[in-house]
Amino acid sequence: MKTSAREQKLQHLYWRAGFGIPFRPDQASPGIKQAVRELLHASSQAVPLQVALPQTETNLQTDMQDAEMRQLRQRERIKGFVLLNNAWLQQMATSEAQLREKMTLFWHGHFACRLREPRFALLQHNTLREHALGKFPDLLLAISKDPGMLQFLNNQQNRKQRPNENFARELLELFTLGRGHYTEQDIKEGARAFTGWSYNPQGEFVFRARQHDRGQKTFMGKRGNFTGEEILQMIVENPRTAEFLTAKLYAFFVSDTLNPERIQSLSSYFYETGYDIPRLLEKIFTSKWFYGPDVVGSKIKSPIELLAGLQRQFDLSYADGRGPLVLQRALGQELFRPPNVSGWAGGRNWIDSSTLAFRLRVGPALLQEAALEVNLKPDDDTEPTAPRKRRQDGLRIVRAKADLSGLHQQLQKVKDRELIEELSQKLLQVPLQPEIAALLTQHIPSGAAYTDKITLLTLRLLSLPEYQLC
């Protein structure tokens, strides 16, 4: 029952296109083409994330003081983001639609908004989810009309008399063309086209015709009375948008080390297919180079990949719903709280001495139901509580229960002397060096029961730097 080369390729595919393969007895091992088809098929439908967010009854509010009201709302928002965070992480860990979860995470970092209201965050999330595996122009239009986006980039203040350029600037710089491929003039004129794009309190897009500037604009060398929709159309007609997006997708799914030839060829294909996202991904996942030694195991897992992967493979259940958020914040990637509109920088930016030391302890601690302690920095945008109180609970403790029975079952028939090799191939995406394998052998008590050996070895392997890669 040795892990075959095919299984290793499948592991690689599933770590990149999703959050790893759960350990189940008698797992099927299809060929790569088949597996990619299955991945795409399992994600072909978009099912919205359903979260019941807390909402105060309006009639309760009347006799409440301003300050009390503010605090109540604050607590609700905090609770709302905990629910959202848990719900999505759970989806990543359990859903069959792995590719849609991963792609939604990509877009969440691409169209990165930090919103105040959980219900706007949920709306935006479901917009990304719906279009995550569609055609990019549809996604771009939908997200440009998303209330959370309009709010975050101040487009409700973008009016004919007093244009606000924030949205137009990030649209060109971060969402589509990238720096150096547009002018300040394009931003100014583009912003005029989006005047009047707004939303109502129910979270619906509203076009306020009276605030819209119908005048002539000059955008990317063309002249006309452009609307916002027409500006978006012109942007996607520029092949540079395909190049920019493809490079970013390559960095996310393949490697931080960009390969210009591969990206060029992928980007032409992306453009020719009208920005068909699943077809581009299929092309990447079925390329021979995707399984090459310079790609496999070359990515540092993002904190979400690390945590969702642990939850998926070891059935984690946290003692407290805040647990996953605490870990995410300590590791530098909290769902729904990207650092700014340019998203998470990723790659080696995930790593510094403190986060690495903490990362290496996370897996083993969660699997043993041990307490993980961390002192968190405050997030005043979401939870400005009383200072005394906060500083006392600044030290957070996280615990979870895990289930290793799937792994135990998979390894039932493996011979004792092959255990380390076999287990390391299941858990790691880079080869374990013989010296370290030998060290592991020394650390296993010889009289231990077989399942205890598996557990002990798993804890050690999860504490190695190698486990941080996928």
Place this chain on the structure above:
Amino acid sequence: MATNSRREFIKMSALASGMLLVPNFLHGLDRSGMPLLANSNGKRLVVIQLSGGNDGLNTVVPYQNDLYYKARPSLAIPSREVLKLDKGLGLNPAMEKLRLLYDQGYVSVLNSVGYPDPDRSHFRSMDIWHSASASNEYLSTGWLGRYLDSLSGPSANYAAIEVDDTLSLALKGAQYTGIAVQDVKRFFQATNDQFLKQAAQLHAQDHMHHQVDYLYKTLIDTQQSAGYLQEKTKVYRSKKDYPNGEFARNLKTIAELIASGVESRVYYASLTGFDTHVRQAGQQANLLRELSEGLYSFVEDLKQQQEFDNTVIMVFSEFGRRVAQNASNGTDHGTANNLFLIGGKLKQAGIYNDAPNLQDLDQGDLRYSIDFRNIYATLLHNWLGGDAAGILGNKTQLLSGLV
């Protein structure tokens, strides 16, 4: 195996020579006459971050300005209670200890510090202060991290220490990052797993999988610096009395690191809870007392160690608050703010520039008159001897008469 025995040999000889496995950057940082870090002039910067947006107008109070009292009917600090300084400005009554430092010529107050197109989100504004970016620009490195990058040689690594569990963006560079240590002992224990130590020693370079090498290198650096800091600070304990609370404890940790001869160029600590939308007066007073008493003990401690003249402390917050109070006896997010520099050798102590103009507001908010990046540039260039233009871009200007 040849490689293995060579590694064994290196380990053996290190033990035989009685040499600790000390990371390169920390070698030669002893006070005992060893040369200092490359490019350093023996000076250090301590950054104190007030998180949440400190209300500057109730910290440095324009007690002679009617507009201040008009804008804050129940929140303004009565003129008789203000600790008077100069130019119509005085300190919040909770800051007696800071006034003592001020009276000794150790404090410089910079008014109306900010940046163009200010952002009122805590996170984003802090992001701008940390990365020293323009408000429509996004950088993934911090200004002090880029300073580390600019130092030549591997000595740059960990020349900056943040007293916390997690590292702020300010201290992350592209090549080098600072190190976050809340408690040296806890940090040591967290990185002292024997299995991992052995694994780190055994790991052989693997160019095919360069990220593995990168992670092992970071791991070894972390283990070694944790060990080194633990070893180094084992002996010295500050005898100074510090007030209670985490902030003062963190300052004490910094003083102990300095006094133990750890020659880091930059230290970083935060005091949180300044987001005073509701019932501000008591909450802010408590925090300002904690700040000024902590700083006072810290300065006294450094003076006793004869390290104060080599130190400049910068105290900042991500934004100030609106000029007018709100309906909950608090204040909402604003823009420009005051900033303190504290040091034994300031070029010019006192009130550095004019009090904020309360007449000419931008929709109820203060206009900035000093760009914070010019303060950074001055500290980097004049104090740390760093390449300010390389770190911040060449749009910044040096401020005269600061440090």
